[in-house]
Ligand SMILES: O=C(O)Cc1cc(O)ccc1O
């Protein structure tokens with residue numbers, strides 16, 4: 001897991017980025033990676049020689065405190081054309097829909113234990129030009145010291161403009177909690193770079209492939225894949241995919257805590273299975289040496305701040321380290337399941353976990369997948385059972401149909417079943433599954449549903465439950481009028497156990 005990997009494609013001093021294979025990645029979750037776009041750009045010894053090769057500047061980006069134990073310590077050394085610090089002062093930019101205060105008394109927040117389900121959130125089409133579509137607007141200034149300005153024109157939106165917070169808990173300032181956002185953009189980020197000081201971002205594209213430029217190189221992330229961009233890493237989405245008239249939509253899980261995603265322990269499953277190390281892909285170094293006006297937007301303590309700089313921030317010629325953005329194809333997940341009886345807990349489908357080290361076994365967040373799989377369990381109600389989970393469950397349908405819902409949970413849509421909120425199969429799915437012929441059957445073919453599961457209670461935003469207009473008002477009616485079959489057995493209206501005769 002902690003081996004050093006060198007980019008094997010280095011045959012000459014410099015590689016032409018236009019000829020770069022878009023499928024060239026380093027592989028292996030948690031690896032220390034060495035990558036050079038110019039041979040010899042990495043120091044032969046140490047991290048910060050008196051003079052770096054090619055006159056590059058050495059810069060360390062840490063992802064954990066310097067003192068974190070070796071197994072969890074993350075940092076990367078960047079060798080770049082200019083140091084990142086060469087930028088102007090930050091000015092405050094208001095963003096109307098990015099929320100980071102989830103206390104129940106906050107006016108932007110709407111708290112309810114009721115089951116919630118959303119139709120797909122809107123994505124502006126390539127020609128939409130309404131004011132309302134713009135997520136960012138001028139602020140009144142910030143403490144008088146920094147001026148304020150808008151970062152976007154009204155109308156079409158880029159990735160940053162389009163961010164809308166749906167739900168969350170905790171606060172970035174104290175590095176506790178998480179937020180769930182949705183994006184829907186139709187405009188490239190032109191000479192605009194973004195980094196998040198509030199936490200790691202797990203991006204789940206649902207519509208439209210993302211071409212993500214990062215300081216470490218490029219990641220192409222299609223629906224069916226996820227990517228993780230760590231706290232402090234700069235990135236841009238500078239182009240729209242071919243045929244992107246419908247725009248790009250996806251969900252983001254932002255984790256505020258100081259830790260990072262880990263592969264779950266496998267326990268008795270053994271050394272292999274679920275998400276395998278080698279299927280995690282890291283970008284290869286790639287740089288632009290350009291003196292041009294760039295805007296760097298930083299999300300910091302829940303707010304957006306913007307600074308200008310006169311050079312392209314993607315000027316990293318070489319890097320080595322283990323604090324890196326990465327992508328993962330959900331199609332490479334190797335599921336395990338019940339081959340006897342009973343429907344197992346969905347923790348068997350955990351792709352990545354964000355551990356809460358204060359409460360072992362109870363994750364701040366788990367990223368869970370419902371992959372295509374065979375169901376063979378005998379004498380079993382095979383879909384998810386009725387349950388009241390102590391963890392909160394935010395689900396997204398990326399594609400196809402989810403087996404516990406007979407409709408309504410549509411691709412691009414989402415649902416939230418909060419801490420202790422009862423849910424499970426709807427009436428139609430219950431009747432169908434409890435009378436089904438239990439032949440081996442494949443579920444989930446061509447479909448993809450995921451869950452952000454959290455030990456925290458999740459507050460929803462006013463935008464998500466009201467302004468967006470996407471909440472399905474009648475959702476909870478799918479669980480009404482279950483037949484009380486018990487009554488067909490002619491038993492008395494009340495009863496009581498007589499003693500310990502049933503104890504095991
Ligand atoms: O509620 C859901 O659909 C998610 C889920 C799936 C499952 O198989 C078991 C429990 C669970 O919460």
Ligand SMILES: [Fe+2]
Nearest residue numbers: 389393417423
């Ligand atoms: Fe559930």
